[in-house]
Amino acid sequence: MAEPEAKVRLFVEAALAPGAEVALEREQAHYLGNVMRLGEGARIRIFNGREGEWIAEVAGSGRKVGLRVIGESAPQRLPPDLELLFAPVKKARTDFIVExxxxLGAARIRPVFTRYTNAERIRPDRLRRIAIEAAEQCGETHVPDVAEPERLDRVLAAWDEGRKLMFCDETRVARPAAEMLADEAPGAWAVLIGPEGGFAPEEAERLRGLPFVRPVTLGPRVLRADTAAVAALTLWQSTLGDWR
Amino acid sequence: MAEPEAKVRLFVEAALAPGAEVALEREQAHYLGNVMRLGEGARIRIFNGREGEWIAEVAGSGRKVGLRVIGESAPQRLPPDLELLFAPVKKARTDFIVExxxxLGAARIRPVFTRYTNAERIRPDRLRRIAIEAAEQCGETHVPDVAEPERLDRVLAAWDEGRKLMFCDETRVARPAAEMLADEAPGAWAVLIGPEGGFAPEEAERLRGLPFVRPVTLGPRVLRADTAAVAALTLWQSTLGDWR
Structure with a gap:
């Protein structure tokens, strides 16, 4: 199959199959026609988060522009079963964490409100849009779910004990993350990153006492929440995930 | 010694010793007096990048506000001998990489122009200011140098062969970074991150042929330059640096 001419990669909701016609959102049509200046017949890559990546060609023009699916270009790839739980921080840094x-290949993103979380309202639909844009950019066929925000104590009360939780404990009395991970096996995991003010002492204590929790440190410096999220996901992916 | 009342931590250029008087820049005086509302006698933490962290108290007020050094609160800590070489990207992401x-504890930051680098002018003094703010925030006593930008080919021609270079090769035919690092020893190292467009084929080929270069991949997804920088520094620090 011919390579697409443009490096455009779009997320669509529609089912994908050879010959399928895919409608575009108004913003996507504008982007293709006016920003990228792609005309009828130009080929791009598309994915829907479920059925791999496909080549499609531009069909129609102006307000009636759509896509016609040609054929599959990459299979659907599922990320490892890794959730990121994070306490929302300021808007720009929350967006950054989702991106x-x-x-980094998290399967699911769960905003959690901790005792010291001090953040504006979280809109999962807006964060989902950021995750879609990041997936478009990084060539991923999976788009992480963004869950509704929940209180950490409720999340822990309902926890599936088959899923281990790497708790990034900024008080720094725990094991280095890489050392802990080297002793563990792949499977269902989550990473928990606290807010800029850290965890409340009673929260941290509760976490340390739970059988599925693995407290770790991320080095001798105080990392911002966004840095800690990237560092923790990187170490998990490199040791137990699909970076190996 | 009494703990400082405020969580303020400031970088100053002055030499630090018990009883020393430290002048403040106009912005710092404004921050202490008008933003943090600290009056005469309030205690803060200061560091100069060379002599550890000290407690100092506010002396004077208004335009004449300064600091008087009380005593040392933390020794100077030197980061491992790790340089970050990165191709400047857009301003916000370049700032982010420096922060x-x-x-993450890099000792030195070196902007390098590669074949596909497409960035605005780099001002090392502005990036140094960002590094200072990040060090103030993260409790670090070291502030990384920010070198003048140089062309990658010249940097490589003048390379000290005793320093190994972890080359993050987005073409993904190399070993996983964690696996390569596990076979290596600490010492003088650098990490090289390319621009958003990647390295030119001849650049990547030259790099792979150099005896001090260790090509690595950072997983199966295409990472943005800023993500790659955080991931690479994290893996190096966890395996060979001071996160162990």
Whole structure:
């Protein structure tokens, strides 16, 4: 199959199969026609988060522009079963965490409110849009779910004990993350990153006492929440995930 | 010694010793007096990048506000001998790379122009200011140098062969970074991150042929340059640096 001419890669909701016609959102049509200046017949890559990546060609023009699916270019790839739980921080850094979690291959993103979380309202639909854009950019066929925000104590009360939780404990009395991970096996995991103010002492204590929790440190410096998220996901992916 | 009342931590250029008087820049005086509302006698933490962290108290007020050094609160800590070489990207992401490299404990930051680097002018003094702010935030006593930008080919021609270079090769035919690092020893190292467009084929080929270069991949997804920088520094610090 001919390579697409443009490096455009779009997420669409539609089912993908050879010959399928795919409608575009108004913004996507504008992007293809006016920003990238792609005309009828130009080929791009598309994915829907479920059925791999496909080549499609531009069909129609102007307000009636759509896509016609040609054929599959990459299979659907599922990321490892890794969730990121993070306490929302300021808007720009929250957006950044979602972008980076997508690039690094997290399967699911769960905002959690901790005792010291001090953040504006979280809109999962907006964060989902950021995850989609990051997946478009990084060539991923999976788009992480972004869950509704929940309180950490409720999340822990309902926890599936088959899933281990790497708890990034900024008080730094725990084992180095890489050392802990080297002793563990792949499987269902989550990473928990606290807010800029850290965890409340009683929260940290509760976490340390739970059988599925693995407290770790991320080095001798105080990392911002966004840095800690990237560092923790990187170490997990490199030791137990699909970077090996 | 009494703990400082405020969580303020400032970088100063002055030499630090008990009883020393430290002048403040106008912006710092404004921050202490008008933003943090600290009056005469309030205690803060200061560091100069060379002599550890010290407690100092506010002396004077208004335009004449300064600091008087009380005593040392933490020794100077030198980061491992790790340089970050990166191709400048857009301003916000370049700033982000400098902030994160400081948090993650890089000793020195070197902007390099590669064949596909497409960036605005780099101002090392502005990047140094960002590194100082990150060091103030993350509790680090070291502030990484930010070198003048240089062309990658010249940097490589003048390379000290005793320093190994972890080359993050986005073409993904190399070993996983964690696996390569596990076979190596600490010492003088550098990490090289390319621009968003990647390295030119002849650049990548030259790099792979150099005896001090260790080509690595950072997983199966295409990472943005800023993500790659954080991931690479994290893996190096966890395996050969001071996160162990």
């Amino acid at each position: 980076k979690a997508t690039e | 994160k490299a400081t948090e």
